[in-house]
Each structure stands twice: as C-alpha cells, then as structure tokens.
Amino acid sequence: MQRLRTFLEHHCDNPSLVDVIDGLMVACKDIAYKVQLGSLAGVLGSAEQENVQGECQKKLDVIANDLLKNSLRAMPQVKGLASEEEADPVACNPDGEFLVLFDPLDGSSNIDVNVTVGTIFSVLAARPEDDANHESIYLQTGERQVAAGYVLYGPSTLLVLSTGNGTHVFTFDPRIGEFSLQRESVKIPATTKEFAINMSNQRFWLPEMQNYVADLLRGEEGPLEKRYNMRWIASMVAEIHRIITRGGIFMYPYDSREPAKPGKLRLMYEGNPMSMLIEQAGGKATTAFEDIMQVEPTSIHQRVSVVMGSADEVDTVIRYHKG
Numbered sequence: 001m002q003r004l005r006t007f008l009e010h011h012c013d014n015p016s017l018v019d020v021i022d023g024l025m026v027a028c029k030d031i032a033y034k035v036q037l038g039s040l041a042g043v044l045g046s047a048e049q050e051n052v053q054g055e056c057q058k059k060l061d062v063i064a065n066d067l068l069k070n071s072l073r074a075m076p077q078v079k080g081l082a083s084e085e086e087a088d089p090v091a092c093n094p095d096g097e098f099l100v101l102f103d104p105l106d107g108s109s110n111i112d113v114n115v116t117v118g119t120i121f122s123v124l125a126a127r128p129e130d131d132a133n134h135e136s137i138y139l140q141t142g143e144r145q146v147a148a149g150y151v152l153y154g155p156s157t158l159l160v161l162s163t164g165n166g167t168h169v170f171t172f173d174p175r176i177g178e179f180s181l182q183r184e185s186v187k188i189p190a191t192t193k194e195f196a197i198n199m200s201n202q203r204f205w206l207p208e209m210q211n212y213v214a215d216l217l218r219g220e221e222g223p224l225e226k227r228y229n230m231r232w233i234a235s236m237v238a239e240i241h242r243i244i245t246r247g248g249i250f251m252y253p254y255d256s257r258e259p260a261k262p263g264k265l266r267l268m269y270e271g272n273p274m275s276m277l278i279e280q281a282g283g284k285a286t287t288a289f290e291d292i293m294q295v296e297p298t299s300i301h302q303r304v305s306v307v308m309g310s311a312d313e314v315d316t317v318i319r320y321h322k323g
C-alpha cells in the first residue's frame with residue numbers, strides 16, 4: 001500500500017506543499033489519538049468559553065486548534081493561518097509560501113456522544129510581499145486553493161485530500177503511524193436518492209428551497225419521480241464523506257433565523273475546501289445561486305449557503321432557484 005508521502009511526491013509538483021500537508025498530519029494524528037482516548041485523555045466536555053463567533057467551545061475545539069497552530073507555526077513553508085477558533089489571522093513565517101485556513105474540529109456537538117468529527121483545511125498561496133497579519137491576503141476565492149482536505153475521526157481515521165488533481169482517500173494505520181492510499185481519484189455518482197438537511201430549519205428557508213425539499217418528500221409521487229432517503233449526522237465531515245463514498249446531496253442553505261448570517265457554515269474553512277474535494281471528485285458545489293468557489297470573500301469567518309454533492313441533484317436545486 002502506498003504511503004501518503006510517497007503518493008504526494010509523485011502527484012504534487014511543489015515539495016513545499018507536500019511538507020505543509022505532512023505538518024498538518026502530524027497535528028491530526030495527535031488529535032485522532034486524543035479523540036480515541038476520549039474521557040481517558042480528559043478531552044470531553046465544554047471549555048466554558050465562547051469563540052469569536054459566539055459559539056460555545058468544547059475542550060477538544062481548543063486542544064485541536066492549539067495542536068494545529070503549533071504544528072503550522074513551526075513550519076518555514078507556512079506564512080500564516082486562520083482558524084474557526086481564532087478571532088484574527090495568525091502570522092507564522094514571513095518567508096512562507098502558504099496560508100492555511102482550518103476548522104480544527106468540525107461537528108463539535110458530536111464529540112461528547114462519541115460520533116464522528118473531523119478537521120477541515122484549505123491551503124492558499126501567499127506572495128513574498130504579503131503581510132500575514134492582514135486579513136485581506138486570506139480573502140481569496142475557493143478557485144485559488146492549492147490544496148484542500150479533511151481528516152475524519154470515525155471508526156477509522158481517514159484523510160481525504162486534493163491538490164487539484166483528483167480527490168484521494170487515505171486510511172491511517174495506527175500500527176505504523178502512517179496514512180496509506182485507500183482510493184485514488186474517487187468519482188461521485190451523478191445521480192442520487194439520498195439527501196441531508198436539518199429539517200428543523202424548514203420554515204426559515206427560502207420558498208425555493210422549501211419547494212425543492214417538499215418535492216423530495218413526495219418521492220415517486222412527486223415531480224422528481226424518485227423515493228428518497230434522508231440522513232443528518234450534524235457533522236459536515238461525516239456527511240461529505242458519505243457523499244464522497246456513495247453519492248448524495250448535502251445542504252445547509254440560507255435561512256432567515258439570523259439575517260446577518262446567510263447560512264451556518266463558513267466559506268473559507270468549510271464551504272471552499274469541501275467544494276474543492278467534491279468538484280475534484282466530479283460533483284458540484286453551489287450556494288443555489290452561484291458556485292461556492294466563485295464567491296468573493298469579505299471576511300475570514302463569513303457564512304455561506306451550501307448545496308453540494310451528486311452533480312445532477314445539485315443541478316436540480318439550481319433549477320428550482322431559477323424559478
């Protein structure tokens with residue numbers, strides 16, 4: 001079985017980028033170990049504090065953030081980082097070529113119930129003259145990502161990665177402490193009968209989204225002429241991994257609960273990296289009105305409406321929104 005580093009040395013022409021991914025994995029292996037030990041490592045429960053977005057932090061949100069931050073800061077290739085758990089960007093090495101943006105622990109509400117969580121990351125290029133203390137240098141569209149990935153802490157620990165040349169799955173082997181290639185160039189089926197959405201927000205969605213989901217529920221008796229199944233894990237990483245594995249559609253659309261927040265998920269370290277992985281696997285990712293990776297960012301923590309997965313089903317959602 002091919003090891004991650006060997007695979008990357010053959011598939012990625014920038015050795016510095018290979019080093020950055022390696023550095024990220026050092027931290028992720030440590031997070032995986034702590035997740036596995038759970039209460040034995042004292043990592044469950046609340047940190048009794050809020051992050052910049054007013055969300056209650058779990059102990060593991062803070063631990064995962066610190067592990068990633070320390071690992072990336074030590075890397076000469078990394079110029080700066082931005083995290084869900086940091087109010088402002090963090091400057092690292094002035095000569096670094098890359099900016100790394102991450103959600104240290106996605107699906108935090110699942111930590112204490114022993115359900116899959118993960119780390120999501122996005123890598124952007126930096127110019128020599130860029131000042132990594134300035135938010136503006138991180139505000140690049142998703143199309144400019146040089147790499148994106150997530151590490152899933154589930155029954156197995158997996159890395160799903162793209163450096164712009166397909167989406168590949170690696171399994172962590174705890175016996176040797178390495179990730180090995182499991183599936184190269186994954187292809188998401190274009191059609192699906194499985195959707196994922198938090199139905200409790202239904203009354204807050206746009207009428208177009210309400211119409212689409214109503215038609216999903218009408219199954220073979222409705223205009224979509226298919227009987228659909230539904231899943232909601234409340235961990236985007238787990239949801240997207242199901243779609244990478246067998247197709248499906250994942251939606252956290254715009255809703256009117258808090259008008260200042262168009263959607264719950266964050267563009268720079270959730271929407272963009274997941275869109276790159278989905279599109280590199282032949283799927284599609286949209287806000288329902290435009291490609292997520294074309295959205296012009298205005299702040300590192302901005303929210304975005306998310307609809308992604310099997311290409312034909314995503315096209316159907318876009319059609320409903322065109323009226």
Ligand SMILES: O=P(O)(O)OC[C@H]1O[C@](O)(COP(=O)(O)O)[C@@H](O)[C@@H]1O
Binds near residue numbers: 105
């Ligand atoms: O609890 P809800 O509203 O269903 O939201 C679940 C969504 O929120 C998230 O947990 C947000 O990510 P964080 O846990 O990193 O804040 C997604 O993983 C998930 O899809």
Ligand SMILES: [Mg+2]
Binds near residue numbers: 103105106107236270
């Ligand atoms: Mg998240």
Ligand SMILES: [Mg+2]
Binds near residue numbers: 084104105
């Ligand atoms: Mg998080």
